Amino acid sequence: MSTSVTPAVRDAVSAIQVTGVDRVFTSRKDQVVALDTVDLTVAAGEFVSLIGPSGCGKSTLLRLVADLDTPTAGDVQVFGKPARQARLDQDYGIAFQQAGLLPWRTVAGNIELPLKLHGVGSDERRARSAELLELVGLSEFAKSHPDQLSGGMQQRVAIARALAERPKLLLMDEPFGALDEITRERMQLELVNICAETGAAVLFVTHSIPEAVFLSDRVVVMSPRPGRIVDIVDAGSLGRSQERTDEDRDAEAFFHIVARVREHLHGVPASGTRAMKAR
Amino acid sequence: MTDLLTRQAARDTRARLPITHAGVTTMVAPIVFGVVVLGLWQVVVVAFDIEPYVIPAPSDIWREVTANQANVLSAMGVTGRNALIGLLAGAVVGVAAAVLSSAVRVVDQMAVPVVAALSVVPIVALAPVLYTLFGAAVNTSRILVAAVSVLIPVYLNTLRGLRQVTAVHRDLMTAYAAGPLQVVRSVTLPTATPYVFTGLRIASSLAVISALIAEYFGGPIGGLGKSITSAAASSNYPLAYAYVVGAIVLGLAFYVVTLLVELSFSRHRSS
């Protein structure tokens, strides 16, 4: 489906290339600048988190990359092609805060949904869903329906679904936002393992500073109204994102990075709360 | 607080079945009540020597039901056939119209006054002009009255169901670059199905009622309504009530069948 990424070509084609993107929502009375001249590059295989207060445009940015929304100005490229083409070519997998499983399909049926929509044969579908259920540890629930699963389990199914077509890019919009802290940390570790196994790049939206730091190679800190990138914090001192373990949560480097992200988040309250009217 | 309210609202607006938890009292109490009412009715009619034109005794009604079983059954057949054809025709048109309305906003807006009028108007009043249009010797008018009565609840419920597709499911389908037909098949229709069945459940009773009372407005003999009026005209009130019993059985049969179909479709839709 997508080009195989070897370390040699890794930097040649970046997973995401956002250049000078504006997104302005126009209602009858007023205009809200959700994103203002945003530039961002995510390399293939890289894990990048977007963090910031509500209204900073982090979800909007993710939706632009997914081509669920179109920028007012600027350019979004995914694997070197326009976002729309990447969506039509199914170059990414996506997961939202709500698992968004179809309640009338079984767990396996939900994971197979994208494959079915894209004309994959039933034998291959079944094999793939079995593989993914194994990966997220839900093999015995293949024939269950979503209403029989806990929230965390539903989210794991949603992630398995996002992986169904072996995408080289995962877009995740607060996928663990509705989970309790204990489940959340376990899911984070699972995600690290999944990334290590698949080598996929990830664009990850979150509210949680520790979560962003633990998972990411780089943390993008954003501020609201207008949505802007304040700074990009490098988490490389924790090692590569695909090799993180629970011990890293207690590492000194971890606290340093958390502190730096927090500094950036809190360092811009003045401009952060100012409402921006139409130009 | 707000969260609680929205969740409450979500629960309340969800299509639901009129079946709640069952216990011993919930089963026994209504049966006891029914038996007591029937008994009182019998005792009062006999004790006060009440004339059958006011109300006949349950025992007399039952006697007529058993004595005229064949007639009651055949009348149920005539009215039931009209109701069934009307129900199916009205349901098909109702669902199709709702799909069209949900897809084309202009059609939806154009339909608003017609739907509003049809939903408050006694549709059975159309029966006489329908007899003129289609001929008074055939059952077409009764079928049409049933179909039009069915149309409205099916249309409104289906339309509502088609609008329940959640934002996350819509986003997902866009992310999968699914075609319009794929979206309808895999998300829109399954989401709407329970609402369609709610509409059908309401409609099934309406179909029987409408087919029956359309007979009061004229047309050929043979159905329950005509049998009731002609028995009443010859002052045979117990027989007339026997046909009413037939009507009640017919209405229940329609309701139970749609309910069972709905139940068989509605597993795992609660999340």
Place this chain on the structure above:
Amino acid sequence: MTRLRGIGLGLVGVLALAGVWDLYKSFGPADGVTVASTRVLPRTTDLAMPHTWQMLQRLTEPVTSARDAPSAFSAVLDASRFTLGIATRGWLIGVVVGLLLALLMSRFRLAEQSLLPWVVLSQTVPLIAIAPLVRRWGAALSVGGFEWTSATSVMVIAAYLAFFPVAVGALRGLKSPAATHLDLMSAYGVGWWRSLLTLRVPSSVPFLLPALRLSAASAVIGTVVAEVSISLRGGIGRQVVEFAQSAGGDPSKAWAPIFGAVGVGLVAAGFVGLIGLALKPFRLSGAPL
């Protein structure tokens, strides 16, 4: 702007429907369309099917050939008022009975358990079938000094159909307050009556309004049907049948009372709509359509 557009499109919809009717009348086959020996589309002869403008025009002409006959419109208007009057009285009785029943059921669990299944069941069966059977009540009954007329019978049928939706809707409304609100009331040490007035009644409003609308429609249908089956003259129901019978050479006339029936239905719905407006502050909580 959007409102105007909605009204305009609604008008277009009505006109489109009329247009389809008139086109079919002009160009459809005289004997209708028959599929498998069942006529599925109507005859288009002048005797069977009038043009829409003929229906409207007929409203302005005298109702009969008698010299002092009023216009069909005023005859229909009178009949509509008559029907609306009976339906309103029946509706009011039905609403009061339904509300009392709902209160009883919400207060006593046993009452709910024994009554509710029957109330729900009654909604699914064609109980209106008994309408022709109360016909003789009008001639033969008198309760105390109260003369039981045919109009009373019609009113009782209307009330009878109106009370079911109110009873069910009001009961669901009275039981709708969230557990936290009820806990709050008991924490305040408030008794049943006070919590009924401060909590249960206001939160029942969103459930009650659709029930009232449904029961108003039922009352109108009940009145029209009962007028026909009890042979009560003066109302729109009887007029529908009479005009259809006497309109052998005058098919447009049969349509006149149908406009009346539409009018009665719309006025009844509008009236409930006004009640809804008055109770608007209580409609904020989540409620079914």
